[in-house]
Amino acid sequence: MLKSNYDVLIIGGGFSGATAAWHLANSGLKVLLIDSKPWNRIGDKPCGDAVSKTHFDDLGMPYPEGNQLEQKIEGIKLYSPDNKTEWTVKGEGFEINAPAYNQRILRETQNKGVEILDLTTAMKPIFEDGFVKGAVLFNRRDNSQIEVNAKVVIEATGYSMSFRSKLPQNLPVTENLEDKDADIAYREVAYTVDDIEDPTYLKIFVNQETSPGGYWWYFPKGKNKVNIGLGIQGGMGYPSIYTFYNKYLKEYGNDLDMKRIEVKGGALVPTRRPLSTLVWNGIIVVGDSAFTANPVHGGGKGSAMIAGYCAAKSVIKAFENGDFSASSLWDANLCYIERYGAKQASLELFRRFLQKLSNEEINYGMKKKVIKEEDLLEASEKGDLQLSVAEKAMRVIAALGKPSLLMKLKTVAEYMKEIKTLYRSYPSNPEDLEKWKSKVNSIVSEFDNAIS
Ligand code: FDA
Ligand code: PGT
Known part of the structure; x- marks a missing residue:
């Protein structure tokens, strides 16, 4: 078997893996990114392809342009089940050609020295002394097996979780998706x-029957x-x-030309808080595999x-310290939770209520x-549902004169706040993770009881 050594091995070249590579490209580290797909299909996965402009700004990433950009978006129109209410939420974004943009980012990283192998799958982890130390790869271009040793593996395998699921199941980064x-x-x-x-608006139709x-x-x-589709909750039969x-x-979609369908396909979308830790010894998990949607x-x-982005920053720091343990990589957790993870935890509770x-x-x-458009936007942007909003809502709902789950809105807002506060005190080292995690789990199950 061929053997090679890298500083960093990135498994998966979708949006998460490609972004990690892009932010590592100028670091001087020896980086290998692999993907099972052929080059021209990387980034080609079932998706609505809508991305808010803020993400590119916040991370210093280039905007999609030319054939990568299919439509500039100015906002979202949200329709009630009876179609009688239309809410408009303004916000700039892009409807992208995902493979084209994804491959552009990969090409840029490759030009800066990141090695990329397509048609190459990570078959199994190399795990020694409690550390992830690389992976055994299979390259379908020449049917070769390669043993890659790396100081850090970035697991970016999407909802398949195909690498981390093969690690010893007692590691915190192996948590399953219910x-x-x-x-x-x-x-x-x-x-x-x-x-x-009006092609500048995305349309979302909420309806529990359809x-x-x-x-x-x-x-x-x-x-x-148009990209048209739907999501339904899993596990409900x-x-x-x-x-x-x-x-x-x-x-x-009564305006579709059924003879001119370009692509079709489906996949899973995680709708929960992120993995309780994205990192362990020698590994960082990112993207759908880490439940970051x-x-x-x-x-x-x-x-x-x-x-x-957070993974790349913490890898660079770990190399400065020459330490690739969970505590050394821990910054990736703090970075991600501050930027998005805490909001996800709060929105998971909101999602459980909405469903x-x-x-x-x-x-x-x-x-x-x-709830008004602006309150929904605030909830969706920051994960905050203001108590004052919920209190006002109670007075409106009281006029309904019949029992309604909407009466629980204040409770929902309180729990959302509580879980976000808990995420603000995310442990500063791996030793305190289990204690913190059990507090999170008990808030979630208390919440479920409160709205059941
Ligand atoms: P992604 O799945 O993109 O990449 C994983 C890569 O890893 C793949 O290229 C795969 O080939 C590779 N891989 C896996 N295992 C491997 C292995 N063992 N070895 C080597 N390579 C391996 N999001 C959004 O922002 N806007 C939207 O409009 C939508 N709409 C939407 C619709 C539908 C139908 C779905 C199913 C999902 C969405 N999403 C979305 C979610 C979005 O598509 C998703 O969150 C991201 O693409 C996740 O990017 P990742 O990089 O994590 O995984
Ligand atoms: C209810 C459970 C739903 C589960 C989900 C199922 C899904 C299926 C599949 C996936 C399709 C993906 C479509 C992606 C759309 C992208 C929307 C988008 O870009 O939203 C922007 C940006 O958000 P951000 O989090 O990426 O960035 C935030 C910020 O810029 C940076 O921090 C924001 O716009 C919105 O969030 C608009 C709100 C959309 C709400 C969706 C519907 C929910 C249902 C609400 C019902 C309300 C009823 C209230 C009654 C009391």
Whole structure:
């Protein structure tokens, strides 16, 4: 078997892995990135392809341009189940050609010295003395096996979690995804018969009948092309995602030219708080594999980029210290939790609440502005649902005169605040992780009881 040594091995070249590589490219470290897919398909995964502009600004990443950018976005329109209420949430973003942008980032990193092997899969970890020390790879270009030793492995394998799942199961980074903590999502990209009225707005349709525990989306990719799909909550025993897609497509995509479908496909979206730790000895987990997607809207590309960025920063520091233990890599946790993870924890609770609401409650809540557009935006941007908002909401809901889960909104806001506060006191070293984690778990189960 061939053997080689690298400072860093990145497994997976999607948004999280590519971003980690991009931020490591000028560090002088010897970096290898591998992906099972051929070059021209890296970044090609089922996705709605919408990413907020703020992520590129915050991380100093280049904007998508040319064929990487399909549509500039000015905001999101959110529709109630009965279609009677439309909320507009403004915010700049991009509807991207994900493979084109992803491959551009990889090319830039390659030009700066990162080695990239496509058609190459990490088959099993090298794990010694409690440390991840590399991986055994299989290269399908020449059918060779390579043993790669690395000081740090960045696990960016997406929702397959295909590398970390082969580590000893007592490591904290091997935590599993519960079926109910994910949405099953499916989308097609198709041309439309007529021009789309306003392609600068993404449309989201919330409806517990046509997409239970998720939503339908209609994301324009130019004047006459659209990414259309839906998510439904996993683990609920619902019919298959295709059943929902075929049954309700006419309702949301009556303008599609069914003869001109470009791509179709589905995948899982994690909708929970991030892994309790992204790092352990010699390893950092990023992106979907670390459950970094937004629990309420399922968008995970921006936060995959944040995780990749945080991983790169902590790797550089670990090399300065010559220490690749969990405590030395711990900064990746602090960086990610501050930038996105704490908000995810709070939004996971909000998601658990939203998924229990009936269409009638959502119609009522949106019509009466129990929560307003700006409150939803604040919740979604910061993970904060103001208590004053919830209190005002109570007075509106009281007028409803019948029992409603919406009455629990104040409790929801309180728990969201509590869990975010707990995330602000994230342990400063691995020794305190288990104690902190059990506090998080008890808030989540208390919350479930409170809204059941
Ligand atoms: P990603 O899955 O992109 O990359 C993982 C890579 O690892 C792959 O290229 C794979 O080949 C490789 N790999 C896996 N195992 C390997 C191994 N053992 N060896 C080598 N390579 C390996 N997000 C968003 O921001 N906006 C949106 O509109 C949507 N919409 C959306 C719709 C649908 C239908 C889904 C399913 C998901 C979304 N998302 C989304 C979520 C988003 O797609 C997702 O969060 C990110 O693409 C995750 O990026 P990662 O880099 O983590 O994984
Ligand atoms: C309810 C559970 C749903 C589960 C999810 C299921 C999903 C399926 C699949 C995936 C499709 C992905 C679509 C991605 C859309 C991207 C949206 C987006 O970019 O949102 C921006 C940016 O957010 P950010 O977190 O990336 O960045 C934040 C900031 O810029 C940097 O910190 C923000 O816009 C919004 O969040 C708009 C809100 C969308 C809300 C989604 C629907 C939820 C349902 C609400 C019902 C309300 C009823 C209330 C009644 C009381």
